[in-house]
Amino acid sequence: MAGLAGRLARRWCSGLLRSPLQVPALGLHMGGPAMRTSQKDFNNAVNQVKLLKEDPGNEVKLKLYALYKQATEGPCNVPKPGVLDFINKTKWDAWNALGSLSKEAARQNYVDLVSRLSASSESPSPEAPAADRKQPESDTLVVTSEDGITTIRLNRPTKKNALTNQMYHDIMAALQAASKDESVITVLTGSGDYYCSGNDLTNFASVPPGGLEEMARRGAVLLRDFVNCFIDFPKPLVAVVNGPAVGISVTVLGLFDVVYATDRATFHTPFSHLGQSPEGCSSYTFPKIMGSSKAAEMLIFGKKLTAQEACAQGLVTEVFPDGTFQKEVWARLKAYSKLPPNTMRISKQIIRNRERETLHTVNAEECRVLRERWQSDECMNAIASFLSRKAKL
Numbered sequence: 001m002a003g004l005a006g007r008l009a010r011r012w013c014s015g016l017l018r019s020p021l022q023v024p025a026l027g028l029h030m031g032g033p034a035m036r037t038s039q040k041d042f043n044n045a046v047n048q049v050k051l052l053k054e055d056p057g058n059e060v061k062l063k064l065y066a067l068y069k070q071a072t073e074g075p076c077n078v079p080k081p082g083v084l085d086f087i088n089k090t091k092w093d094a095w096n097a098l099g100s101l102s103k104e105a106a107r108q109n110y111v112d113l114v115s116r117l118s119a120s121s122e123s124p125s126p127e128a129p130a131a132d133r134k135q136p137e138s139d140t141l142v143v144t145s146e147d148g149i150t151t152i153r154l155n156r157p158t159k160k161n162a163l164t165n166q167m168y169h170d171i172m173a174a175l176q177a178a179s180k181d182e183s184v185i186t187v188l189t190g191s192g193d194y195y196c197s198g199n200d201l202t203n204f205a206s207v208p209p210g211g212l213e214e215m216a217r218r219g220a221v222l223l224r225d226f227v228n229c230f231i232d233f234p235k236p237l238v239a240v241v242n243g244p245a246v247g248i249s250v251t252v253l254g255l256f257d258v259v260y261a262t263d264r265a266t267f268h269t270p271f272s273h274l275g276q277s278p279e280g281c282s283s284y285t286f287p288k289i290m291g292s293s294k295a296a297e298m299l300i301f302g303k304k305l306t307a308q309e310a311c312a313q314g315l316v317t318e319v320f321p322d323g324t325f326q327k328e329v330w331a332r333l334k335a336y337s338k339l340p341p342n343t344m345r346i347s348k349q350i351i352r353n354r355e356r357e358t359l360h361t362v363n364a365e366e367c368r369v370l371r372e373r374w375q376s377d378e379c380m381n382a383i384a385s386f387l388s389r390k391a392k393l
C-alpha cells in the first residue's frame with residue numbers, strides 16, 4: 001500500500017510544476033510582521049516556478065501547493081479525502097497543516113521559497129572541482145581555491161570595495177558554488193586598504209521605468225536573496241577583515257562563524273545618517289551578540305567601533321597587528337582546513353540550524369522596512385548628498 005501511495009504521489013507531484021494552481025516555502029513566517037508581498041510579486045513567483053531548471057522534489061512541491069492554496073483561498077476549507085484517495089489526501093494534509101496562517105504570510109512564504117529555489121537552481125553542478133569553476137564575468141570579485149579554502153575577494157579597491165549590483169549577484173553565485181565544491185572553509189575578504197565600504201550608493205542612481213517604487217522593490221528582492229545565501233551557507237564561513245568595513249559588510253558579520261580583523265579595521269553602520277535601517281539580520285544578531293544598548297549605539301546612532309571594541313563586544317573573534325595580519329590569519333586557517341570536513345559542517349549545523357528560520361523571518365522583515373525607507377525623502381536626500389560629493393561618512 002505504501003509503495004502504491006508513493007508511486008501515485010510521485011506521479012501527481014511530477015505534474016505539479018506545470019500548473020500555477022499547484023505550486024510555494026520551506027521556512028514559514030507564521031503571520032507576524034513579515035515583508036509585505038504584492039500580488040504582482042506573488043504572480044511573478046508563480047510564473048517563475050514553471051521556469052525552474054531542476055525538479056525541486058516532492059516535499060518542496062507539496063509545500064508550494066499548500067502555500068499556493070493558503071495564499072489564494074485561505075485556510076483549508078474542503079472535506080478531508082478518504083484514506084484510499086492517496087494523492088488528494090497528501091495534498092489536503094499539506095494544506096491543512098498550514099492552519100490559520102494568513103493569506104499574506106502564505107504569499108510571502110511562497111515568494112521566499114521560489115526565490116531560494118531559483119537561486120539554487122542557477123548554481124553550478126554539485127562536486128564541480130573548485131579549480132575548474134568559471135570566474136565571475138567581471139574582475140570585481142576574485143574567487144580562488146587552495147589548501148581546502150575557497151576565498152572570495154572583493155576586488156574594487158579604488159572604490160573601497162563598494163558593492164555594485166553585479167557584485168551582489170557574483171557573491172551569491174560564489175557562495176552557492178563554494179557550498180558545493182571540495183573546499184572545507186570559505187573566506188570573504190577585500191583587496192586594498194578597505195574591507196568594504198558597503199552598498200555602492202550609485203546603485204540608486206539609475207531609476208528603472210517603474211520609478212522609485214520599482215527600484216526599491218528590486219533592491220529588497222536582491223538584498224533578501226543576498227542575505228539568505230549567508231543564512232543558509234553550510235560550511236564554516238570566515239571573514240578576514242583587512243581594513244575598515246561599512247554598512248552591509250558589517251551587518252552580515254553576525255552570520256559568519258569567525259571574524260578575524262586587522263587592528264586597522266573599523267566597523268561602521270551609519271544607517272540613520274543615510275535615512276536607512278538595519279539589514280543583514282543585524283537587528284536580531286547584534287543585540288544577541290553585544291546586548292541591546294551597544295547594538296543600538298551602532299545601528300541607531302551609527303557609532304563606529306575600532307577593531308578592539310568590536311572584539312570586546314563579540315562581533316570580532318580576534319584582532320591581529322596589521323603588519324602580521326595576513327601571515328598569522330592564513331597560517332591559522334590552513335591549520336583549521338586540515339580538520340575533518342564533515343565534522344566541521346555538522347558542528348556548524350548544530351550551532352546554527354535552530355535559528356535559521358528565525359533569521360529568514362528577520363531578513364524578510366528588514367527588507368520590507370528598507371523597501372519603504374528607500375522611498376523616503378530622508379534616504380533620497382542622503383544619497384543625493386553623497387552622489388553630489390557633498391557628504392561622506
Ligand SMILES: CCCCCCCCCC/C=C\CC(=O)SCCNC(=O)CCNC(=O)[C@H](O)C(C)(C)COP(=O)(O)OP(=O)(O)OC[C@H]1O[C@@H](n2cnc3c(N)ncnc32)[C@H](O)[C@@H]1OP(=O)(O)O
Pocket residue numbers: 158159160162163165197198199200201202203204215216218219220222223246247248249270271274276279386391392393
Ligand atoms: C536596485 C537598487 C538598490 C540596490 C541595492 C540592493 C541592496 C542594498 C542593500 C544594502 C543597503 C545599505 C547598506 C549599506 O551598506 S549603507 C553604507 C553605504 N556606504 C557608505 O555610505 C559609504 C560611502 N563612502 C564614504 O563615506 C567614503 O567613501 C569612505 C568609505 C569613508 C572612504 O573615504 P575616503 O576619503 O578614504 O575615500 P573616497 O575618496 O571617499 O573613496 C574613494 C572612491 O570610492 C568611492 N566610494 C567609496 N565608497 C563608496 C560607496 N559606498 N558607494 C559608492 N562609491 C563609493 C568614492 O566615491 C570615491 O570615488 P571617486 O574616486 O571620487 O570616483
